[in-house]
Amino acid sequence: DQQVKQNSPSLSVQEGRISILNCDYTNSMFDYFLWYKKYPAEGPTFLISISSIKDKNEDGRFTVFLNKSAKHLSLHIVPSQPGDSAVYFCAASENAGNMLTFGGGTRLMVKP
Amino acid sequence: EAGVAQSPRYKIIEKRQSVAFWCNPISGHATLYWYQQILGQGPKLLIQFQNNGVVDDSQLPKDRFSAERLKGVDSTLKIQPAKLEDSAVYLCASSLDRHNYGYTFGSGTRLTVV
Numbered sequence: 001d002q003q004v005k006q007n008s009p010s011l012s013v014q015e016g017r018i019s020i021l022n023c024d025y026t027n028s029m030f031d032y033f034l035w036y037k038k039y040p041a042e043g044p045t046f047l048i049s050i051s052s053i054k055d056k057n058e059d060g061r062f063t064v065f066l067n068k069s070a071k072h073l074s075l076h077i078v079p080s081q082p083g084d085s086a087v088y089f090c091a092a093s094e095n096a097g098n099m100l101t102f103g104g105g106t107r108l109m110v111k112p
Numbered sequence: 113e114a115g116v117a118q119s120p121r122y123k124i125i126e127k128r129q130s131v132a133f134w135c136n137p138i139s140g141h142a143t144l145y146w147y148q149q150i151l152g153q154g155p156k157l158l159i160q161f162q163n164n165g166v167v168d169d170s171q172l173p174k175d176r177f178s179a180e181r182l183k184g185v186d187s188t189l190k191i192q193p194a195k196l197e198d199s200a201v202y203l204c205a206s207s208l209d210r211h212n213y214g215y216t217f218g219s220g221t222r223l224t225v226v
Binding site for chain 2: 004006009036041042043044045046089091099100101102103104105
């Protein structure tokens with residue numbers, strides 16, 4: 001029973017263009033959502049988060065959108081850079097700091 | 113600030129053998145987590161500690177997996193005996209407390225069971 005799903009295993013984008021990574025969830029009790037970035041042979045690093053009381057959170061080139069009615073969130077990276085090439089995980093929590101439920105990840109490749 | 117330290121980085125064992133992983137969280141972080149990441153999947157929580165007490169171990173296969181955090185600082189995760197399906201990266205993470213947003217993960221231990 002996958003409560004958090006990332007249906008695109010990979011995404012390829014040209015440098016300078018927008019990258020859009022999608023995530024869907026099924027548990028309506030989730031109230032906090034996070035995105036992590038993972039490079040090979042490293043642990044995931046926290047990127048950006050959003051509380052369920054918001055529908056958008058922005059941090060530099062990264063913006064996360066939350067659509068609670070659709071149980072869908074997305075991460076926008078504008079402009080995309082080759083250094084953004086990594087695996088991106090969506091995660092959700094029912095309570096802040098409680099256990100995170102991760103999606104399967106999307107591998108982003110930004111081509112120069 | 114030093115990050116979450118894990119060792120070893122890699123381990124290859126035969127099935128039915130035992131293995132142990134070590135984690136030293138960021139200083140002052142009360143909450144410690146062990147996650148299992150199987151290739152191609154997202155990390156899955158195995159166990160969560162608050163100081164030296166277990167908060168959640170509902171997804172820990174207790175017939176073969178055990179974990180401890182005796183002094184509320186570093187932690188060990190043990191598998192005995194290992195199965196082929198235990199091949200994965202074992203990630204340790206820590207946070208200031210249970211209500212802290214966003215963990216800091218270590219680099220993980222890649223276990224291969226042959």
